[in-house]
Structures are given as structure tokens and as C-alpha cells.
Amino acid sequence: MTTGSLGQGMSTAIGIALGARLNGSDAYTFLILGDGECNEGQVWEGAMFAAHNKLGALIAFVDWNKQQLDGFTKDIIDMGDIGEKFKAFGWHTQTVDGHDPGKIKDAIAEAKSVRDAPSAIILDTVKGHGCGFAEGIAANHHMNFTREQIGNAIEVQEQRLEEARAAITVRALS
Numbered sequence: 521m522t523t524g525s526l527g528q529g530m531s532t533a534i535g536i537a538l539g540a541r542l543n544g545s546d547a548y549t550f551l552i553l554g555d556g557e558c559n560e561g562q563v564w565e566g567a568m569f570a571a572h573n574k575l576g577a578l579i580a581f582v583d584w585n586k587q588q589l590d591g592f593t594k595d596i597i598d599m600g601d602i603g604e605k606f607k608a609f610g611w612h613t614q615t616v617d618g619h620d621p622g623k624i625k626d627a628i629a630e631a632k633s634v635r636d637a638p639s640a641i642i643l644d645t646v647k648g649h650g651c652g653f654a655e656g657i658a659a660n661h662h663m664n665f666t667r668e669q670i671g672n673a674i675e676v677q678e679q680r681l682e683e684a685r686a687a688i689t690v691r692a693l694s
Contacts, residue, residue: 526557526560526562527553527557527558527560527561527562527563527566528562529551529552529553529557530551530553530562530563530566530567530570530580531562533549533550533551533566533578533580534566534570534575534578536549537549537570537575537577537578537638538573538575540577541575541577546577547577548577548578548579548632549575549578549579550580550581551578551579551580551581552580552581552583553580553581553582553583554582554583554585554588555582555583555584555585555586555587555588555593555599555602556587556588556589556593556596557588558582558599558602558605559588559593559596559597559599564609567606567609567610567611567638568609568610570611570638571609571610571637571638572610574636574637574638575637575638576634576636576638576639577635578638578639579631579632579638579639579640579641580606580611580638580639580640581640581641581643582602582603582606582640582641582642582643583618583643583645584602584615584618584642584643584644584645585618585645585646585647586647587647587658587660587661588661589661589662591658592658602642603615603640603642606640606642607640610637610638611637611638611639611640612631612634612637612638612639612640613639613640613641613642614627614630614631614639614640614641615641615642615644616641616642616643616644617643617644618643618644618645619645619646619649620684621684621687621688622684622687622688622691624641624643625691627641628641647660647661648660650673650676650677650680651669651672651673651676653665653669654669654673
């Protein structure tokens with residue numbers, strides 16, 4: 521489900537993870553948060569609840585792209601080291617290159633090995649990565665694209681997807 525930037529996804533994911541545990545399920549619940557979304561109090565209330573209840577099957581990805589709708593996060597509410605904040609709330613945390621699928625896969629495997637605490641995987645990313653016309657631009661959260669820009673972005677991302685698939689295959693064979 522999508523909840524926008526209000527932090528409501530945290531509460532929903534916690535409910536799903538807690539419900540799965542109460543039903544005897546070993547399923548994982550995955551949550552995606554934006555770094556700007558982490559300005560919301562609901563995220564941190566949920567972070568405390570999840571750690572207190574040792575929801576080890578809850579894995580959150582935080583897209584740490586340092587931007588939000590209104591600009592750069594450091595200029596709106598500077599979160600500092602967001603991984604350290606989750607750690608201080610009792611979460612197992614890792615920070616990885618969010619553009620590297622192999623590192624993300626490894627981080628998920630590590631998170632699954634931790635059963636007594638929720639995990640936060642901080643994805644260090646650049647908003648607009650791979651789209652030269654959008655990368656690093658403060659207003660890229662809500663900019664308009666031309667058909668040519670969209671076509672070029674799709675070509676770049678398809679090439680990166682193929683490279684990532686090849687890297688994962690090589691890793692699996694190693």
C-alpha cells in the first residue's frame with residue numbers, strides 16, 4: 521500500500537508483522553520509508569513499538585536520498601545519521617549503496633539473520649540517479665519530463681538492470 525509522506529506505512533507494517541507473529545507465521549514484512557517521511561512522529565513511535573516488541577521479521581528500507589518534496593532534508597529537518605537514529609531506537613541497522621542490488625540483497629540476508637529486533641536498511645541513494653536531467657536538482661520531486669527524457673531514462677535504467685542481473689548471477693555462481 522502507499523501512504524504518502526505521513527509515516528502511516530510504519531504503523532501498518534508493524535500491524536502486519538505483529539499479526540503474522542500472532543498467527544504463527546514466519547513471513548517477513550517489508551516497509552519502504554523515505555528520509556523526508558522520517559520527519560514524522562508516527563515513524564518514531566512505531567520504531568519504539570517495533571523494537572520493544574522485538575519484531576525481527578520487520579525489515580524497513582529507508583531511501584536516504586537527502587531530498588523531500590520541499591527541498592533538501594538538511595534544510596528542512598536535518599536528520600543527521602538516520603541509521604544511528606534507528607539504532608538508538610533498538611533496530612539492527614545497515615547502510616548500503618542503494619544503487620547496488622547485490623549489496624541490497626546481502627543486507628536483506630543479514631537482516632533476516634537478526635530475529636530479536638527489527639532491521640533498518642538505509643539505502644544511500646541519489647534522487648534522480650541515472651537521469652542526468654534530474655539528478656541533484658532540488659525540484660526533481662515534482663518536475664515534468666519530456667518524452668525524450670523519459671525514453672533516455674528508460675534506456676539507461678534498462679542497461680543498469682541488465683548489468684545488475686549479470687552481477688547477481690555471477691555472485692550466485694561464486
